[in-house]
Amino acid sequence: MTASVALVGFRGYGATYLPRLAALEAAGTARLVAVVDTAPPRASDPDAVHAVPWFASLDELLEREVPDVVVVCTPIPTHVPLATQALRAGADVLVEKPTAASLAEHAELVAVARDTGRLCQVGFQTFGSGALAAVREAVAGGEIGELVGAGAVGAWTRTDGYWARSAWAGRRTLDGRDVVDGVVTNPLAHAVATTLHVVGATRTEDVTDVVTDLYHANPIEADDTSSVRVTTATGLPVGFGFTLCAPEQELARVLLRGTDGEITLRYERDEAVVSGPGGERTIRGDRSDLLTDLLGARQDGHRLLCDVSDTGAFMRVLEAVRTAPEPRVVGADHVTWVGAGDERHPVVHDVAAWCERVAREQRTFTELGAPWATRP
DSSP, X not given: OOEEEEEEOOSGGGGGHHHHHHHHHHHTSEEEEEEEXXXXXXXXXXXXXXXXXXXXXXXXXXXXXXXXXXXXXXXXXXXXXXXXXXXXXXXXXEEOSSOOSSHHHHHXXXXXXXXXXXOEEEOOGGGGBHHHHHHXXXXXXXXXXXXXXXXXXXXXXXXXXXXXXXXXXXXSEETTEEOOOSTTTTTTHHHHHHHHHHTTOOSGGGEEEEEEEEEESSSSSSOSEEEEEEEETTOOEEEEEEESBOSSOOOOEEEEEETTEEEEEETTTTEEEEEETTEEEEEEOOBOOXXXXXXXXXXXXXXXXXXXXXXXXXXXXXXXXXXSOOXXXXXXXXXXXXXXGGGOEEEETTHHHHHHHHHHHXXXXXXXXXXXXXXX
């Protein structure tokens, strides 16, 4: 049976859904029936956008028809209102990450999905990776001994043009609403959610404590260079060392440290290296598309790969970032600016090495004594 799909937000990241929808239509499993955006399609937009009706709001679409599935790819503060509206109208939903702008909003969305009986998938694409399941099996099988620590390293680069792309980019709030568009909660949100998923922390109650240490070198409200320590319900310490001010972008890594070895997961490649007493082996996994998974769940009732309730642990981290004091400024003597125009960006000195230590030692920049880390 072919499901009707509406795409809310077809520019930016939303545009990546268009070729996926075309493939699903060719397979006979889904058909794009409408697009929603505050601005009408332009001549430069893909042909697929012009081939279906455009609506300026989800309200207008739902007054005309309720599609089987609504995909929400809009600014963070609109995720929960739009997803809620679609669920209550009778559609199943795929909402992009981060799930919500606050833990309270996340709880509301979980409740709506439960009360309506509709499906609500969240776009943490790594949850569809076969490599994650294989890594969990390796840990459970004792290949690295007892798991004693975990973390993630993200040393990325973002330019002035990135922060200028929209009114909400790099904001903690906008027009009185939470945005929380910082390194931990948006660009490297996958690293947070993936690490917690691998160590068995998905629900809200799976996280007992979060310590944040937030900074920014860019002239933005939110954080672009941050460390976070999470303690799971099992007592496992997890460290996140992230920056958008690296000299060059590197693949993000999830690190799992055991008493007898270590696993490094490069989730962007669905690849992991397991090093233990038995030697070293590489895991490679295929990735299941989350929209395809949602369409399948509509047919056979299987559990979603990234059900909205399974993003609760990530939301505990987002909530800690949201409620933390404003990020502190990285001193100018610790930053070098490179590039020009929209490509201009700051480089925090030795930042990748400090992020690595956070992930391996589960200590914050301040606790480690990073030179730019000043105690509040």
